[in-house]
Amino acid sequence: MDVLERIDEQVKGNPVVIYMKGTPQFPQCGFSMRAAKALQECEVPFAYVNVLQDPEIFENLPRYADWPTFPQIYVAGELIGGCDITLELHANGELRGMMERAARAAP
Amino acid sequence: MNRKQRIEIKLRDALSPAHLDVVDESYMHAVPADSESHFKVLAVSDAFIGLPLIDRHRRLNQLLDAELQNGLHALTLHTWTPDEWHAKGGTTPTSPPCLGGSQLG
Numbered sequence: 001m002d003v004l005e006r007i008d009e010q011v012k013g014n015p016v017v018i019y020m021k022g023t024p025q026f027p028q029c030g031f032s033m034r035a036a037k038a039l040q041e042c043e044v045p046f047a048y049v050n051v052l053q054d055p056e057i058f059e060n061l062p063r064y065a066d067w068p069t070f071p072q073i074y075v076a077g078e079l080i081g082g083c084d085i086t087l088e089l090h091a092n093g094e095l096r097g098m099m100e101r102a103a104r105a106a107p
Numbered sequence: 108m109n110r111k112q113r114i115e116i117k118l119r120d121a122l123s124p125a126h127l128d129v130v131d132e133s134y135m136h137a138v139p140a141d142s143e144s145h146f147k148v149l150a151v152s153d154a155f156i157g158l159p160l161i162d163r164h165r166r167l168n169q170l171l172d173a174e175l176q177n178g179l180h181a182l183t184l185h186t187w188t189p190d191e192w193h194a195k196g197g198t199t200p201t202s203p204p205c206l207g208g209s210q211l212g
Contacts, residue, residue, distance in 0.1 A: 030136075031181065031183075066165070067165075067168070068168050068172070068175045068182075069168075069175075069180075069181060069182060079161065080161065081160060081161045081164055082164070083183070084160075084164070084183055084184050084185065085160045085161060085164060088160060089160075
């Protein structure tokens with residue numbers, strides 16, 4: 001399967017997915033760590049992809065959504081942004097509701 | 108010209124920011140301190156009015172695309188309208204009024 005199709009399946013097949021360096025338990029980048037922590041604090045399950053373990057996704061994710069950096073956080077199939085936007089949405093209370101709505105809408 | 112200066116010029120030209128702060132944070136990361144790889148940008152601009160955060164960040168990513176393609180590895184972005192910035196407790200220093208000195212020879 002083409003890598004962009006693979007990414008598309010992950011993005012559309014999960015209510016919430018974070019592409020990060022490392023894992024939520026063992027993050028390998030401070031920005032990925034903060035974004036994953038914000039998602040965890042919302043207490044809604046989410047998927048993650050460790051881009052350091054998947055060179056093909058690491059190389060190609062930036063062109064999937066025309067976003068140059070990691071982490072990338074997708075909710076309900078849409079890129080919401082990177083670390084800064086995720087933290088802002090968490091701080092202003094929107095993130096949990098977005099994640100809950102996405103989880104409810106999932107098949 | 109270093110990367111910080113190039114970023115400042117590009118953003119000033121494009122956004123006419125009321126406040127702009129560009130910080131080289133490379134020293135905080137696992138790279139040589141002079142890497143110019145990790146930057147934080149605070150930009151306060153009327154250009155962000157009516158734009159969702161993701162569109163503001165896309166705009167900055169596009170403006171700084173040449174830097175991102177050339178060793179700029181991490182870009183932390185804080186992008187606010189003047190009203191949002193004030194509501195967050197930030198202050199935008201006001202410039203002093205003209206006292207006419209430039210007219211006095």
